[in-house]
Amino acid sequence: xxxxxxxxxxxxxxxxxxxxxxxxxxxxxxxxxxxxxxxxxxxxxxxxxxxxxxxxxxxxxxxxxxxxxxxxxxxxxxxxxxxxxxxxxxxxxxxxxxxxxxxxxxxxx
Amino acid sequence: xxxxxxxxxxxxxxxxxxxxxxxxxxxxxxxxxxxxxxxxxxxxxxxxxxxxxxxxxxxxxxxxxxxxxxxxxxxxxxxxxxxxxxxxxxxxxxxxxxxxxxxxxxxxxxxxxxxxxxxxxxxxxxxxxxxxxxxxxxxxxxxxxxxxxxxxxxxxxxxxxxxxxxxxxxxxxxxxxxxxxxxxxxxxxxxxxxxxxxxxxxxxxxxxxxxxxxxxxxxxxxxxxxxxxxxxxxxxxxxxxxxxx
Numbered sequence: 515x516x517x518x519x520x521x522x523x524x525x526x527x528x529x530x531x532x533x534x535x536x537x538x539x540x541x542x543x544x545x546x547x548x549x550x551x552x553x554x555x556x557x558x559x560x561x562x563x564x565x566x567x568x569x570x571x572x573x574x575x576x577x578x579x580x581x582x583x584x585x586x587x588x589x590x591x592x593x594x595x596x597x598x599x600x601x602x603x604x605x606x607x608x609x610x611x612x613x614x615x616x617x618x619x620x621x622x623x
Numbered sequence: 624x625x626x627x628x629x630x631x632x633x634x635x636x637x638x639x640x641x642x643x644x645x646x647x648x649x650x651x652x653x654x655x656x657x658x659x660x661x662x663x664x665x666x667x668x669x670x671x672x673x674x675x676x677x678x679x680x681x682x683x684x685x686x687x688x689x690x691x692x693x694x695x696x697x698x699x700x701x702x703x704x705x706x707x708x709x710x711x712x713x714x715x716x717x718x719x720x721x722x723x724x725x726x727x728x729x730x731x732x733x734x735x736x737x738x739x740x741x742x743x744x745x746x747x748x749x750x751x752x753x754x755x756x757x758x759x760x761x762x763x764x765x766x767x768x769x770x771x772x773x774x775x776x777x778x779x780x781x782x783x784x785x786x787x788x789x790x791x792x793x794x795x796x797x798x799x800x801x802x803x804x805x806x807x808x809x810x811x812x813x814x815x816x817x818x819x820x821x822x823x824x825x826x827x828x829x830x831x832x833x834x835x836x837x838x839x840x841x842x843x844x845x846x847x848x849x850x851x852x853x854x855x856x857x858x859x860x861x862x863x864x865x866x867x868x
Contacts, residue, residue, distance in 0.1 A: 567791035568784060568787040572792055600780045600783035604787060609777075
C-alpha cells in the first residue's frame with residue numbers, strides 16, 4: 515500500500531522481492547546449494563571428501579577386479595586414475611553449485 | 624569419568640554395550656528416536672488448533688521445513704517422496720540431538736549406521752530412476768554429445784562418481800559426529816586433568832571449560848546441519864533421478 519506501482523516499474527511484487535533479496539545476497543549461490551559449505555573451511559572439507567570418496571571407490575573397484583581376475587596390480591593402477599578423475603568431476607559439480615549436470619538451467623523447475 | 628589413569632579416553636563413548644543379546648545401546652537410542660519423533664508428530668498434531676501451541680508449532684515447522692526443501696529441490700512432482708525424506712531427516716536429526724544429552728549414545732557416530740542410511744538412499748534413488756526412465760537411465764553415465772571415442776574413460780569415471788555418493792554421504796555424517804564428540808570429550812578431560820593440579824590448575828581449567836561451552840553450542844549446530852545436509856543431498860539425488868540430466 516505504501517509503495518504504489520510507479521510508471522516505468524511495472525514488475526510484480528514477487529519480482530521486486532526477488533530483486534531485493536538478490537541485492538541483499540539472500541538468494542546467492544550458497545542459498546541454492548542449501549547453505550552448505552558457506553565457509554571456506556567447510557567448502558574445502560567437502561571438496562576433499564568428494565575426492566577421497568571417489569578415490570576410495572576407484573581403488574575398491576580396482577582391487578575387486580584384480581582379486582577376481584588375478585591381474586594385480588593392473589586394474590588397481592587403472593582405477594586409481596579413474597577414481598582420481600571421478601573425484602575431480604565431483605568437485606567440479608560441487609563448484610557448479612549443484613550436483614546435477616544441468617547447472618543453473620534447472621533452477622526454475 | 625574420563626580421566627582414569629590421567630589419560631584421555633575419547634573413544635570409549637562410542638562403544639556398543641549389549642543390553643539384551645543382539646540388542647545394544649545403539650538400538651535402544653534408535654528406538655528412543657523413533658518413539659520421540661512419533662510422539663512429537665502424534666501428540667503435537669492432536670489439538671489441530673488454528674493457532675498452534677508450542678508442540679504443534681514444532682511439528683508444523685518440521686513438516687514445512689522438509690516439505691519446502693523437497694518442493695524446492697525436486698519439484699512439485701517430488702512430493703511423493705516427501706514421507707521418505709521426512710523420515711530420514713527426523714531420524715538423523717533426533718539421533719544427532721539425542722547424542723547431545725549427557726550420558727546418551729549417538730547412533731549416527733557409527734559408520735555401519737550411516738552407510739546403511741546412505742545405501743537406502745542410493746538404492747531408492749537408483750530404483751526410482753530406473754522405474755521412471757527405464758533403460759534411458761543408463762544414458763546418465765554418458766552425456767549426450769560427448770565423442771564416442773572417449774566412452775571407455777567417461778563411463779567408468781561417471782560410474783565411480785555415482786557410486787562415490789554412498790561413501791561421501793555416509794562418511795560426512797559419521798565423521799562430523801565422531802569429530803565433534805571426540806573434541807567435547809578431549810576438552811572435558813582437560814578440565815578434569817587441569818583441575819587436579821591444584822589452585823593454579825583450577826584457573827587454567829577455566830579455558831578448556833569455556834571452550835567446551837562454545838563447542839556444545841557448535842555441536843548443536845552441527846547436529847542440525849548434518850541432518851539437513853543428508854536430507855538435502857537426498858533431495859538433489861532424487862532430483863537427478865526424476866529429471867535425469
